[in-house]
Amino acid sequence: MPEYSLTVNGKEKTVAVAADTPLLWVLRDELHLTGTKYSCGAGLCGSCTVHLNGEAVRSCVTTIAEADGGSISTIEGLAARKHPLLAAWLSEEVSQCGYCQPGQIMQAAALLAENPNPDDQAITAALTGNLCRCGSYLRIRKAIKLAAGQGGGR
Numbered sequence: 001m002p003e004y005s006l007t008v009n010g011k012e013k014t015v016a017v018a019a020d021t022p023l024l025w026v027l028r029d030e031l032h033l034t035g036t037k038y039s040c041g042a043g044l045c046g047s048c049t050v051h052l053n054g055e056a057v058r059s060c061v062t063t064i065a066e067a068d069g070g071s072i073s074t075i076e077g078l079a080a081r082k083h084p085l086l087a088a089w090l091s092e093e094v095s096q097c098g099y100c101q102p103g104q105i106m107q108a109a110a111l112l113a114e115n116p117n118p119d120d121q122a123i124t125a126a127l128t129g130n131l132c133r134c135g136s137y138l139r140i141r142k143a144i145k146l147a148a149g150q151g152g153g154r
Contacts, residue, residue, distance in 0.1 A: 023066075043061035
């Protein structure tokens with residue numbers, strides 16, 4: 001089995017898995033980082049969003065071979081850094097079922113890193129591929145704007 005090296009939430013990790021193993025399963029099954037969720041398995045819903053080298057990617061369709069040598073940030077990494085989005089999510093009571101929220105937050109964090117003060121259009125454009133079955137989109141937008149005002153682009 002080939003070995004792959006990653007930096008995950010600032011820590012060096014090595015895993016031995018098949019080259020076509022989705023990054024999602026490496027994170028969840030090999031590294032026990034279960035905050036990243038599985039939903040559609042086709043990169044369409046956004047529940048599995050993580051950052052690879054600073055870019056939001058769908059980990060269910062990104063292979064370990066594609067991520068090899070890269071820097072990965074997960075929802076656990078944002079929590080460890082106390083990212084302002086997490087407090088904003090709580091303040092705005094965004095979550096209902098909560099299943100999509102790690103992916104929503106990771107996508108929002110990528111947006112704020114690129115655009116520290118997004119308007120409604122920018123938020124909608126950035127999060128269009130992240131689905132919320134509970135329909136929390138208005139609260140998500142409010143939380144992103146709140147986090148932006150608190151330095152959420154860091």
